[in-house]
Amino acid sequence: MGIRSFFGIVPFRVRHGQELPYLDMRDAVPESPVKLTAGFLQEKPTELREKLQTFGFGLGAVPSDADTVIVSACDTDPAVTIQQHVFSLYPDTVARGLSLLQHIIQPKKIVLAIFPCQRKRAVSLAADLAEVAVIAPVYPNGFPQMLASMVKRLRSGVGTSMYVNAERLVAMTNAVETGAAPTTKLVSLSGSGFPQRKNVCVRVGQSVQSVLDSQSVDMAVVRKVVCGGLLTGSAIYQPAAIQVTSQTDGIAAQTEKELVRYESVPCFNCGKCTAVCPARLKVNHLARYAEYSRFDTCREYAIDSCIGCGLCSYVCPAHRPLLQLISFASDELKKGEAAV
């Protein structure tokens, strides 16, 4: 496998035609081995699954009879573009990954979910390995639950489905082919605290502060650091003590001008939260029961169907912390289940 230096900033196209630069913080990255054939097809599916398990890809939990596998190159937060980016950088690895999934899971169908700007690339690489589903680039369409229900609507005969995003698929394929566990992660940087909005490749385990430092972020002007996406992430207060994990899709460094200060007032039943909820929940009722710790009643209001998109909080004119209340109730219910 060839190795090429990758110090430069390479623009890549993301949704809405906007281009963002990409900077790799490592010395070199493996070049996508375009000519490599899927040699793992000679290995037994059970052995490959075990191999993946040792690299931390818990495929053991995936039903071996998964009807449909959804491979997604759609991102799950407006400030994150890593799935689209991985798909642009490593199309051949994604293609071999589709073969890998077909080999070890043998689903009836693999669906490759993409935003419209990736259509051409997706159609050529999917060939007869997967069906391509073009997803409208509207938040929160990239969420696994949204994709599963959309794919169900678009394709008849879809039963149980499994979700793998493009970054994970590439990491799985590399692990099988090279025998090396993934140690790096793409992270989208956003917020005016960063000199430039970009994606960077960082080592899993390094501190969030080291990522900020590597981009010469002036911490004297940063008022809030958010880990995860802008709508789905959480504010952190000690970036030096927080590590980048395989789940850290984004880091936002916000300055004073991006902070929104408001006080929440009681709900006045405008219904906007319920109207916007993609899971069609009665959000105002659910949040009230969560607020008063009526967790069992939250379950009756289908709290488990909440996908955590945060749209309800975003639209609420009373600035109610709806997602936080629902997340709190959800955590309490999970704790209760774990204690049984």
Ligand code: SF4
């Ligand atoms: S959007 Fe806010 S004010 Fe309106 S019903 Fe929902 S919680 Fe109440």
Ligand code: SF4
């Ligand atoms: S976060 Fe809010 S809008 Fe999103 S699914 Fe949950 S209740 Fe519905």
